Amino acid sequence: MVDASVMTNNLTAADEIADEKLLTNSLILRAQQGDLQAFDQIIIKHQRRVITLAWRMLGNKDDARDAAQDVFIRVYKNLSKVDPDRDFSGWIYRITINVCRDLARARNRHSRLSLEEEIEAGNMTEPVSLDNTESSAIYNQEQMIIARALATLTEKERAAITLRDLEGLPGDEVARILGSSPTTVRSQISSARSKIKIFRERWLKKGASNK
């Protein structure tokens, strides 16, 4: 007789993905029937990804938390429309992007700064060498700079580079989530990467000249 743990160890990555999908499907079905504990499990499974994506889109933790709350309420309200066999994660990504866009517009905070404005702004901190990122203070400072770098992008560029480079989704999936053509999304990704690179280089140069 084969031991259950041995069976588990023998599971391939594909089996694990299939199991994960089954679990998600069962949670969705239970939540659709009004099981709030199942819905809680759905939140637990997606909360980190949603709040992180929201931070990347909005640039601060308070807004990211508010956005995550809105995302899960929208998920709850639209649960009956969900087909568990379709791409649930992609659907949550799409809701998150939409919620962040709405939130940014409502708060009128998504006032994009140009690269020049950002770099010329006196509050630009000195660059920190990457091998020092153990320190949480330095880490937070770097995050602040990243948030500023992302703030120089257009809303669409920001969504495209976040999904492609930070979430690691394939280009076609990014296009599907954003409701754009793959060509448009590639152009947005290319432009966003160039802007981030220029921002970083200028920031490093400014830090070096301040020393």
Next chain:
Amino acid sequence: MNCPDVEKLIPLYSGDDLDPKQTRIVEQHLDSCENCRNQARGFEQSALWLKSNASPEFDDATFLQLRQAVRLEIAQIQTKPGFGDWIFSLWPHRPAPALSAAAIIILIAALSLIIFRSSTDKNSNLITVVSDPAINRQEKPSPTDALQAPPKAALRNPKKTIARKEERLAINQIGSSAPTDITGPKSEEKTETTSSNNMLRIELQTADPNIRIIWFTPKKETQNDSK
């Protein structure tokens, strides 16, 4: 391919977003061009910098707060007032659901009664129309008038009630066109005879208050003449 053409492709090349053919072309150029190689390296470093710093830490308390807030909002969504709740929101204390159900039944019963009454009203109107014009003129309401309920009916369909009134008025005029003075009796109880110019009106009240016998007859002036 020259440098400007390749430079346009490097951002996508650095993220592995070019098709195999374009990738090969860029790689061939990079082998021989130091400037473009530096460009490509710059994109790689930039991507690494972005990835390693764009994942802020969120503690467990944040996630707990998030789930609590979501649960609270869902609870609010679930208790949003429905029709029954809306009715009873008019009362200061919310009655038990069983009471709500009972009240809805009473409401339905009341509605059907009103509809039933309205159809009865139409019948009573018919009685009024065929009744004697003299009775309609009486200041005291006759029993048939009393049956004709009205303010409710008037509220439901004021136009209809006005039409009925006009109908009655027309009949009254026909009645008065008769050569009779219909100043009419002030009291219903007693059997009465009223005289007019040349017609005699005789009313008899039966035991049934709804039935009154009225007839007109020419005055027997000839009798006086003969006396």
